[in-house]
Structures are given as C-alpha cells and as structure tokens.
Amino acid sequence: MNNPKQETKLKVRPACESCGVRALCLPVSLDGEALSLMDDLVKRRAPLKKGDYLFRTGDKFKSLFAIQYGSMKSYGLTIDGKEQVTGFHLTGEVLGMDAIDEDVHHCNAVALEKTEICELPFSALEHLQNEVPSLQHDLNCIMSREIRRDHHMLLMLGSTTVEQRMARFLLNLYERLQKRGAENNILNLSMTRQDIGNYLGVAFETVSRQLAHMQDEGILEIKNRNIHLLDVDRLEAIAG
Amino acid sequence: MNNPKQETKLKVRPACESCGVRALCLPVSLDGEALSLMDDLVKRRAPLKKGDYLFRTGDKFKSLFAIQYGSMKSYGLTIDGKEQVTGFHLTGEVLGMDAIDEDVHHCNAVALEKTEICELPFSALEHLQNEVPSLQHDLNCIMSREIRRDHHMLLMLGSTTVEQRMARFLLNLYERLQKRGAENNILNLSMTRQDIGNYLGVAFETVSRQLAHMQDEGILEIKNRNIHLLDVDRLEAIAG
DNA sequence: TGTTTTCCTTGATCTCGATCAATGAGACAA
DNA sequence: TTGTCTCATTGATCGAGATCAAGGAAAACA
Numbered sequence: 365m366n367n368p369k370q371e372t373k374l375k376v377r378p379a380c381e382s383c384g385v386r387a388l389c390l391p392v393s394l395d396g397e398a399l400s401l402m403d404d405l406v407k408r409r410a411p412l413k414k415g416d417y418l419f420r421t422g423d424k425f426k427s428l429f430a431i432q433y434g435s436m437k438s439y440g441l442t443i444d445g446k447e448q449v450t451g452f453h454l455t456g457e458v459l460g461m462d463a464i465d466e467d468v469h470h471c472n473a474v475a476l477e478k479t480e481i482c483e484l485p486f487s488a489l490e491h492l493q494n495e496v497p498s499l500q501h502d503l504n505c506i507m508s509r510e511i512r513r514d515h516h517m518l519l520m521l522g523s524t525t526v527e528q529r530m531a532r533f534l535l536n537l538y539e540r541l542q543k544r545g546a547e548n549n550i551l552n553l554s555m556t557r558q559d560i561g562n563y564l565g566v567a568f569e570t571v572s573r574q575l576a577h578m579q580d581e582g583i584l585e586i587k588n589r590n591i592h593l594l595d596v597d598r599l600e601a602i603a604g
Numbered sequence: 605m606n607n608p609k610q611e612t613k614l615k616v617r618p619a620c621e622s623c624g625v626r627a628l629c630l631p632v633s634l635d636g637e638a639l640s641l642m643d644d645l646v647k648r649r650a651p652l653k654k655g656d657y658l659f660r661t662g663d664k665f666k667s668l669f670a671i672q673y674g675s676m677k678s679y680g681l682t683i684d685g686k687e688q689v690t691g692f693h694l695t696g697e698v699l700g701m702d703a704i705d706e707d708v709h710h711c712n713a714v715a716l717e718k719t720e721i722c723e724l725p726f727s728a729l730e731h732l733q734n735e736v737p738s739l740q741h742d743l744n745c746i747m748s749r750e751i752r753r754d755h756h757m758l759l760m761l762g763s764t765t766v767e768q769r770m771a772r773f774l775l776n777l778y779e780r781l782q783k784r785g786a787e788n789n790i791l792n793l794s795m796t797r798q799d800i801g802n803y804l805g806v807a808f809e810t811v812s813r814q815l816a817h818m819q820d821e822g823i824l825e826i827k828n829r830n831i832h833l834l835d836v837d838r839l840e841a842i843a844g
Numbered sequence: 845t846g847t848t849t850t851c852c853t854t855g856a857t858c859t860c861g862a863t864c865a866a867t868g869a870g871a872c873a874a
Numbered sequence: 875t876t877g878t879c880t881c882a883t884t885g886a887t888c889g890a891g892a893t894c895a896a897g898g899a900a901a902a903c904a
Contacts, residue, residue: 463748500740573884
C-alpha cells in the first residue's frame with residue numbers, strides 16, 4: 365500500500381539493471397545472452413533497515429553483495445571487545461570479497477540507513493565465469509578495485525595530523541560519490557561522528573572540532589550530517 | 605663466476621617450484637599438466653638489489669609479481685611530494701593486483717634488500733584461466749587474501765595509541781612470517797624506523813622509543829633490525 | 845682501512861589531540 | 875505536545891607524542 369509505484373518499478377526492472385553491478389565492471393563485456401544469465405543469478409532481497417546486519421564475523425561465505433542503494437559499515441572486534449570500523453561502503457560498491465579465500469566472513473557488515481542489496485551467489489558466479497570468460501576478467505577488475513581502494517585508505521590513515529586524515533577522508537568519500545555520478549558537492553554522511561573517529565583513529569570530539577574548524581575556514585558547511593564542500597582545492601591542499 | 609653453485613641450482617629448478625606461488629594458492633588445484641603450463645608461463649628475473657624498483661606509479665601493468673625471497677615496500681607520493689608508505693611485502697606474497705583494473709600501477713614498489721622475483725604475465729595467466737578453471741578460483745583466492753590483509757592493516761591503523769599500533773604491526777609481521785613457516789620468534793625488519801613510522805602515521809623517533817619501551821618491559825629484545833619477540837601474549841594483550 | 849653517509853637512539857620542549865564533563869539538538873515514540 | 879533516546883557540539887585540563895637537537899652506531903663506499 366505504501367509507495368506502490370516504487371514496488372512495481374522494482375519488480376519490472378531486471379535485477380541486474382538496478383543493482384549497480386553493471387555500473388561497476390561487468391557491463392563492458394556482457395552481451396545479451398550473458399546478461400540474462402546474470403539476471404537469473406542475481407537474487408533480490410528485502411531492503412535492510414538501519415542497523416540490520418548483512419553478515420557477521422564467522423558466517424559462512426556464500427555470496428558477494430552489491431549495494432544497490434544505501435550505505436553500510438564493516439567492522440571487526442578487538443580482543444577486548446571493542447568495535448573497530450574497517451570501512452564504509454556506498455551505493456554501487458561490492459562487499460564480501462575478503463571472504464572468498466577462507467569461505468568465512470571476517471567482519472560484520474551493518475546497514476547505516478535503509479539499504480537495498482543485490483546478492484550474487486558466488487559458486488554460481490564462478491560457474492558462470494566458465495561459460496563467459498570475459499566475466500572472469502571483470503571479477504578480477506572488481507577485486508583489483510577493492511584492493512586499490514584499500515591501499516588508498518591505508519594512505520589516508522598513514523598521516524600524523526588529524527586535519528590531514530579528515531581531509532583525505534572527506535575527499536575519498538567525495539571521489540567515490542563523483543564516480544557514481546553525484547552532481548553536487550554535498551556529502552550525506554550516513555555514519556556517526558563516532559564511527560568516523562573510530563575509523564580514522566581519532567576521538568569523536570576531535571572529528572567534531574575538526575569539521576567545525578574547516579567550516580570556520582570556509583572550506584565546507586555543516587548541516588547536521590550533510591557536509592557541503594565549498595572549497596575542494598583547499599581540501600586537497602590540506603590532504604597533501 | 606661469483607656464486608656459480610646457486611646459478612646452476614636456479615636454472616635447474618622449475619620456475620614455479622621456487623617462486624612461492626605454489627605455496628600461496630595455486631598448489632591445491634594444479635595437476636601435472638597444468639603445473640607445467642604454469643612453469644612455461646612464469647618468468648625468472650635477475651634478483652633486485654636493495655633500492656631497485658620493481659615498478660613505479662604510472663608504469664603499464666603487464667604482470668603480477670611473486671616474491672620468491674626478500675622483501676619490498678610500496679609507497680605513493682602525496683601532492684606535496686612526500687613519500688607515503690602503503691605496505692610491506694614479504695617472501696611468498698604477490699604484488700601488483702591493484703593494477704589489474706586500470707592497467708596501470710598506482711604505487712612504487714622498491715626492494716628493501718636483495719630480492720628475487722617471479723614474474724607472472726597477466727594476460728597469459730588469464731588465458732590459462734580458461735584452460736584450467738580451477739586456476740580462476742585460485743586467483744580469486746589470492747586476491748581475496750590480499751583484500752583481507754589490507755583490511756587487517758586498516759584495523760591496525762585505526763587505533764589511537766601508538767603502543768597499540770606498534771604491537772599490531774609487529775604481530776602482523778609475526779603472523780605473516782609464521783604462515784611462511786618461520787620457526788622462531790625473530791623478526792628481521794628490512795625496513796627503516798622511518799618507513800615504519802611513515803606507515804603507522806607516527807614519528808620515527810616514537811617508533812624507536814616505543815620499541816625501547818617494549819624492550820624495557822621484557823616483551824622483546826632489539827638487536828639493530830632484529831626484533832626477538834619474547835612475550836607474544838603480552839603483545840597481543842596490548843594490541844587488543 | 846678510514847671516511848662518509850645513513851640510520852638509530854636519547855634528551856628536552858611544546859603542541860595537538862585525548863579525555864572528562866556538561867550542554868544542546870534532532871529523532872522518535874507515546 | 876512532552877519525554878527519552880542517541881548524537882553532536884563546545885569547554886577545560888592533561889598527557890602522549892611531534893618536533894628540534896645532538897650524539898652514537900651501522901653500513902656503504904672508496
């Protein structure tokens with residue numbers, strides 16, 4: 365009853381069209397037949413609500429997950445039980461690739477807002493790789509991209525000043541949104557200051573202060589969780 | 605003339621036997637025939653001397669590289685030209701996977717000591733994937749492992765205290781060496797304190813002091829670049 | 845072999861950011 | 875509305891770690 369229009373729309377669209385996978389790496393190579401094979405493979409899922417888990421540490425690995433709409437965070441637990449955020453994942457990105465090797469998930473993935481997911485059962489995906497050789501290259505590309513993204517993050521965290529880490533963090537989000545076709549300079553942070561701080565190895569008060577300082581400098585404008593980037597060049601200069 | 609014995613030995617050994625690839629992921633699945641196909645594929649290279657580059661940012665991507673013996677560091681440059689270390693790579697690990705996607709290397713890889721490398725031409729590898737379907741899964745595994753390794757690093761850097769980062773760094777090296785069959789608790793650091801500090805986002809003096817402090821506590825023993833881990837449990841407790 | 849260079853350690857000072865604490869602001873439910 | 879969350883901001887204090895500086899120890903080189 366509520367929002368029937370969207371419901372219909374979702375059902376009519378082929379799953380793969382809407383899940384963002386095509387926009388990642390697969391599109392270049394799949395012809396009509398292969399595409400329909402992919403469509404058969406992809407599973408739709410009920411949307412996750414904020415706080416819902418996609419998988420948890422120790423869960424058996426069965427599928428990769430592409431974020432169709434929304435955002436997630438992944439985190440592990442330290443020995444003393446503290447949460448340690450290892451990444452934020454946006455629309456169009458793929459989760460679960462770190463589990464292929466040992467067949468077990470090594471982190472928890474939780475939705476930061478209402479999030480729609482496409483499930484890609486991995487064994488079927490690997491079978492399809494045999495039929496469609498180009499798919500194999502595509503998957504290599506997706507994983508390569510994830511590796512590069514992580515290296516980028518490592519680069520981000522390997523800085524001594526918090527100002528620099530913060531700038532790199534914001535630019536990183538900005539670039540990822542640009543790649544997905546965002547047309548404005550507004551970052552809608554779905555994660556808390558606490559999550560950001562945890563991720564950057566910084567107290568959340570410091571995150572808050574750092575953002576306030578950047579606002580004073582005219583680099584950005586804060587409206588709750590919406591960050592409007594006013595001066596990307598300055599931000600890049602700070603990032604180094 | 606110098607060291608003729610080793611020369612001969614290298615020529616006689618099948619390339620793949622000695623390059624560490626088998627020990628990574630490929631061994632489980634390759635039968636005799638596929639193995640010899642791999643042998644044809646792998647290129648031997650003259651060993652790198654300390655300071656030699658394996659590839660640089662912007663180089664065209666042609667091959668993956670497996671470290672047969674030795675160690676390397678990879679780093680990028682910030683806009684203001686400062687070096688930013690993104691990783692250290694040990695015997696048996698594979699470099700270059702972040703370049704598959706865009707066909708270009710995104711970091712510099714330099715040898716930290718005398719290092720022997722096996723080159724795996726990637727187009728040939730992908731062709732071989734078609735002939736040997738299991739190889740495809742193996743490659744997925746290798747990349748998955750790299751992703752997990754990076755996540756582990758991110759977890760390491762997302763800590764506020766230097767003591768914790770240092771502990772996690774040492775444990776990370778320790779575990780990687782253990783996996784490669786190291787039988788003692790001695791870490792032979794081939795990188796400088798400066799590199800470690802850069803990597804951990806910490807001044808190199810702090811690295812030095814932190815190690816000294818851990819030595820005072822009886823957790824480890826420093827002999828130049830050899831770190832003897834005396835109390836791994838304590839180290840793990842610190843790492844959290 | 846001595847010389848140069850690079851790397852490591854240790855000390856002293858000062859700043860940045862962690863921590864503690866209190867208030868303010870949205871979000872959500874009843 | 876009002877109350878109760880959780881989340882964010884801002885202030886004050888204190889300590890960890892950056893930075894500057896100088897000396898020592900390896901390692902590289904001639």
